[in-house]
Amino acid sequence: MIGTVLTWAVQRRLASIEHFRRHPHEVQQQLYRQLLHTARATDWGRRYGYADAPSAREFAQRVPVSSYEELYPQLERVLLGEADVLWPGRVQWFAKSSGTTNARSKYIPVTREALHEGHYRAGRDMTALATLHYPAHNVLGGKTLSLGGTHGPNPLRPEAPDSRAGDISAVIMQHLPAWAEFIRTPPLELALLDEWEDKIERIARHVMQADVRVLAGVPTWMIVLLRRVRELAGTDDLHAVWPRLGLFLHGAVAFGPYRELFRQLIPSPQMHYLEIYNASEGYLALQDEPDSEDLLLLLNHGIYYEFLPQSQWGEAEPQAIGLEQVELGRTYALLISTNAGLWRYKIGDTVRFTSLAPYRIRICGRTKHFLNAFGEEVVIEHADAALAAACHATGTTVGDYTAAPIYFAEGPGSSRGSHQWLIEFTRPPADPAHFTAVLDNTLRQLNSDYDAKRHRDLALTAPTLTVAPAGTFGRWLASRGKLGGQHKVPRLSNSRELLDEILSQLNN
Incomplete structure (x- = not known):
């Protein structure tokens, strides 16, 4: 009964997905205007004249393209508790990321808008698509096993108990709406443990008794957990533990090298896989068609997109293009402006468009995360x-x-x-x-x-x-x-x- 009600509720998102599929430019322009209007009175908004309602072309001329290091002086003010710097109000939560190109930790602001209009909205979209494509599994009738990280004090304000930083997965789980927490396992006290070996052991023992129907997380660490569950259960097939398991929502790393491992762990044709593109900076894309590995670019989830052609990656003042100018097959670096106060931010990922109607992408790699020591351009x-x-x-x-x-x-x-x-x-x-x-x-x-x-x-x-x-x-x-x-x-x-x-x- 609960699963039926939740399925009906989340499937209301299908109309919104279809809307931005059909009207991508209108949706992005509306979002662009909303972002600038909301941030017009911030320090950043005043500096670059957001109250003037600049056009997209004027916005690109006024506002610099920024890497994390270049934006950090402003981000540091946000971390120190200053209000109205990049986004209205005082930000209390931060996603900690080591990045994939160096060891320096990054601290990305996570605003209420970023959570609710970005991560949670996209989560509902992914769930709605899963119920649409796999109705026989009744994925909302059981539990979703989500494996994530942990959070701790804000490193620049350790004395502030209400300011925290950690993996984006942990930030998301800490603030989940009640209905989402109801269908998730394990409970927060286990999900947010910081000692990894103990965490895997305790979660494995707990979830063996649950009606797990969906897995969600990074393949690398999910494999570790599933192997331990299999050992504890004394079986070679996880369907002996969870007979209704039918879906894995995976992200963070490419799934190709892991596909065979999961087939060994879950050797059943009823098991399905869908990819998500969820980063500390926001929820950017998801796999909306089961038979294609392409990812649908999310256009009304708090992120305004620009794209840097490969020829511009090393330029001091790179010239970006808008969504309406991208071409099939070309590789672009992503620039995002978000409802967490990241403005023309180089997220570091590169994508290639596989469809323009609707806009679908594949993740190619990182702008700094490739092999090109001899001109070989391996991504x-x-x-x-x-x-x-x-x-x-x-x-x-x-x-x-x-x-x-x-x-x-x-x-x-x-x-x-x-x-x-x-x-x-x-x-x-x-x-x-x-x-x-x-x-x-x-x-x-x-x-x-x-x-x-x-x-x-x-x-x-x-x-x-x-x-x-x-x-x-x-x-x-x-x-x-x-x-x-x-x-x-x-x-x-x-x-x-x-x-x-x-x-x-x-x-x-």
Whole structure:
């Protein structure tokens, strides 16, 4: 009965989804005007004349494009408790993110509007689409097992008990509306534990007794939990524990390398998977069609979008384009202006449009999170696809990985380089050389720049595979205090700093 009522309630969002699918530019312009009007009396709004109601073109001319570091002087004021800096009022909650390109923690404001008009609205949209596509599962008739992080004091105001910072998943769970908390498991006192090993054990024992129908979280950590549940239950099939389990809502990392692992854990054709694009900065996109991996760009969820063509990424004053100017197949860096007070903010992610009616995207990687030491332009999208192909060809599964260049500073090979892949397998390949060859050949097929550099080994020689012992990446994350939650290992880097650090831990 409760599931039926909740299904009816959330499906009311389907009309709104269809509206912004059909009228994307009108919806974005209305949101743009609303954002500027709301922030007109803030310090930032006064500085850039928001009260003048500037056009989108004038807005782009007046307001600078900002990275986190460039916006930090204003964000620091917000963290210190100053009101009306970037958004009206005083912000009390912050999403803590290590980012994926360096170790510095970022603290992103999470306003009430960002939660309710962004994260929760999109959550209802995702739930509505799930009930539409999979009515037989009655996903709202049972529990959603959500695995997230934790939160703690605001680092700049530790004496303020009402100001907190933590994983965006923890911030979201802490403020969930009653109906959403009712269908979620485990309870908050377990979900927000900060000691990861104890957290996994206690959650696993608790959720075994629940009617779990949906999983939600980061694949990396969900696998750890599911394996423990399977061990405790003494079964090879999680449907023996949760017979009505039918859906996994996943995000934060590409799912390709994990797909086979989940098929092993849940070997049933009734299990389905939908991707979400939810970041500390907001809820940006979701998979609205089960048969396509493309993500529908969310246009009335508190985020106004601009896009930087690849040619502008390194420019001092980059020129962005609007939604109406994007083209299919091209890679863009995202600029967002949000109802949390981020203005023309470089989120760091890159996307490629696969459809313009409606606007659908695929996540390519990061503006600073790619391999381009020799002009090869390998992005996450290429790396994950090549790994998936290598796993399929060799019957292996990958738990985690990172890759970096090998530079030749001197000697006869000084003009050539290579890539080193450090991979932690959950099922190692019987023939590592074959795995590496498929990885290399797939990258050549996907990326013409990589293929050109690999031609006859002229600029780039074959990649080197280094197999990491089980637990390598978990121990590295733990050593940096980033085990669990939404923390993840940076995948690609033009620097060897990260890879060498992990290798040095292996050797000690």
